[in-house]
C-alpha cells in the first residue's frame with residue numbers, strides 16, 4: 001500500500017483543513033505541519049505539499065523546507081497545492097518550488113480557494129493588507145472561495161495518480177485471480193444512487209466475460225439505475241486478519257436487458273433457467289446487466305506472490 005504524507009503550512013487554518021480532507025481520501029496517510037517533519041517521515045512513499053499564498057508566494061517556511069530537504073524530495077513523486085484568493089495567478093505561485101524540484105518530481109500542482117476573515121488577522125497581516133488596499137484603491141473585505149467540491153475533485157485526481165504508482169502484478173495474473181474470486185462467490189452488494197437516494201442491495205449474481213448479471217423482480221435499485229447508470233459492486237470475504245484480506249470493488253455501467261429478447265434468453269440459460277418457464281411466471285423477472293469497468297482488488301494472495309496486496313484491473317484493456 002502506498003502511504004501518503006501531507007506536509008502543510010497554515011496561518012489561519014484553511015490549508016490545514018484542506019490537508020485533513022485530502023488525507024481522508026488519500027489514506028493511508030499522515031498529515032503534519034512543516035515544523036513537525038523529521039527523519040521518520042522520510043519513509044513515506046508519496047508526498048503532498050500544501051501552503052497558503054501570502055504576497056504572491058508560498059509560505060517562507062515551506063520554501064525553506066523544500067530547500068533543506070531537496071535531496072529527499074527529489075527522489076519522490078510530489079504533489080503541490082496552494083490556498084489563495086486569486087487562483088488566476090497560480091502559475092506564478094508554483095514557479096519557485098517547481099524550479100527547486102523539477103518537473104519530473106512535481107507530478108501535479110493546483111491552486112485551491114481560500115478564506116479571508118479580517119477580524120481574525122494578526123496585526124502584522126492586517127497592516128500589509130491595509131497598505132495594499134490604500135495603494136491600489138481595492139476595498140478590504142472578507143472573502144470566502146473555499147470550495148469543498150473542488151478540494152474533493154482534486155483529492156480524487158491525486159488518488160487516481162497515486163493508484164497508478166502501485167507496483168502492478170502482471171495483468172494476466174490479476175485477471176485470473178479476480179475472475180476466480182468472482183466465480184467462487186455468488187452474492188454481492190450492488191450500490192446504486194441518484195441525487196439523495198442511495199441504495200446498497202445484497203443480491204445474487206453471475207459473472208461472465210467482463211459482465212455481471214442480476215435477476216430481480218423489481219425494487220428501488222431500478223429507480224436509481226433508470227436515472228443513473230453508474231453503479232458499484234462489492235464482493236468480500238469476512239475479515240479474519242490482515243494476512244487474509246479478500247475484497248473487490250468494481251465500478252461499471254448498468255442497463256436493463258430487454259425482456260424476452262435474444263440476450264435475455266441467453267443470460268437466463270447461462271443461469272440455468274428454462275426460458276419458457278421463466279417467461280410464463282406470473283410476475284416479470286428482470287435482468288440487470290453491468291458492464292464492468294474498473295476493479296480495485298485488495299487480496300492477500302497478491303502479497304503472498306510478492307506483489308502489492310492492492311491491484312487495479314481495467315476491464316476495457
Ligand SMILES: Cc1cc2nc3c(=O)[nH]c(=O)nc-3n(C[C@H](O)[C@H](O)[C@H](O)COP(=O)(O)O)c2cc1C
Pocket residue numbers: 009010011012013014015016051052053054055056057083084085086087113114115116121125126128129
Ligand atoms: C497578508 C496577506 C496576504 C495575502 N496575499 C495573498 C496573495 O498574494 N494572493 C492570494 O491569492 N491570496 C492572498 N492572501 C489570502 C490567503 O492566501 C488566504 O487567506 C488563505 O486562505 C490563507 O490560508 P491559511 O488559513 O491556511 O493561512 C493573503 C492574505 C493575507 C492575510
